[in-house]
Amino acid sequence: MLSTTTTVVKHTAISDFKEITKMRLSLSVVFSSIAGYLLGADTISVKVLILLALGGYFMVGASNAFNQIIEKDLDALMHRTKNRPVASGRMTVNTAFIIACVFTILGIVILYTINQQTAMFGAISIFLYTSVYTPLKTKTPLSVFVGAIPGAIPFMLGWVAATDHFGIEPGTLFALQFFWQFPHFWAIGWFLFEDYKRGGFFMLPTGKQDKGTAIQVILYTIWTILVSIIPVFGFTGKLELSIVAAIIVFALGLVMLYYAILLYKKMTEKAAKQLMLSSVLYITIIQVIYVVDKFLR
Structure with missing residues (x-):
């Protein structure tokens, strides 16, 4: 005797929020x-940490809400996003706009x-994203x-919040x-290629799941690794990295590079997912290593 089970997803106001x-x-x-704040702060202020956490959350939440309003019709076409509150019609555009x-x-x-x-960079982030x-x-x-610009702001935003200064460190x-965002988002764009196509999004650099995209993934992964170890050479002001930490960072970068090369070799959605997870x-x-290394030195 065959039995069938139906999974019902219960949407509540909280889950939609x-x-x-x-x-x-x-x-x-x-x-x-x-993490950026802890790297930049000489003395840690719990008050500033709480304000940064709240402000950062509201900043990203606003960007995402505006994004889902603008893309509601396209979201409805894709399997991954069709059940979002606005795309599915559970939340009105007006409600989402008020939240945003x-x-x-x-x-x-x-x-x-x-x-x-800090406020200026937060505002720039929302503007560029939406x-x-x-x-x-x-x-x-x-x-x-x-x-990638608004996506890269949060890490350095913490440093600016701690120092009220933008320089070589942030x-x-x-x-x-x-640089990290390119292999990360291109990996997502690869394994969600067909779903993105339904919504009219072409996120890969060549527009296709081909060797050209895979090579660019590898190149940007290499750039990410190189930038991540720059602080060990003493060129980045107060942002420093010990030799031991730099070696660990470099080794972790090689793991990510391994999966980038694997994507080039296999050209599969599975390889793209592995790269995304490793990224x-x-x-x-x-970010944890940077912070721990600062306080251990």
Whole structure:
């Protein structure tokens, strides 16, 4: 006798709120910001840490809410996004817009209470993500380059929050997360290629799952590794890295490079998923190593 089971996904106001603001992504951004703050701070202020976490969360939540409003019709075409609150019709555009506006105001005001530069970079991040990156996604693969700018801001935002200064140190943190995003997002664009195509998004640099894309993934992975060990050479001001930490960072980079090369060799969605997972582990562990190394020196 055959039995069938039906999985019913229960959507609540809370789950929709989490989805419209992409809570997991927002929390990862908060993690990066806090790591940057700990690297830049001479003395740690719990108050600033809390403000940075809240401001960072609101900033990313606002960007994601605006994004889902703009792309609601396209989201409805893709399996991955068709059940999002606005795309599915569970949440009205007006409700999502109110959430986005309130989050924008709260994010900028909270970051402003830390210092003006932190608020400025937060505002730039929201603007680039919603007004430049999102519209470009259906027009050119170069949108990934634009999207990498707001995506790279959180790590260096923490340093600016701690020091009220933008220089070589936060610039290096920005560069690290900037280059890292290309292999990360191209890996996602690879294994979700068909789904992205349904929505009219072509995220890969060549527009196809081909050797040209795979080679660029490898090149940007190499750039990421090189930038990640630059602080060991003493060129980056107060941002320093011990030899032991640099060796560990380099070794972790080689693991990510291994999966980038594997994608080139196999050209499969499985290989792309492995690269994506290794990239997430890489950036998370790297940020932890940077912070731990600072406090152990």
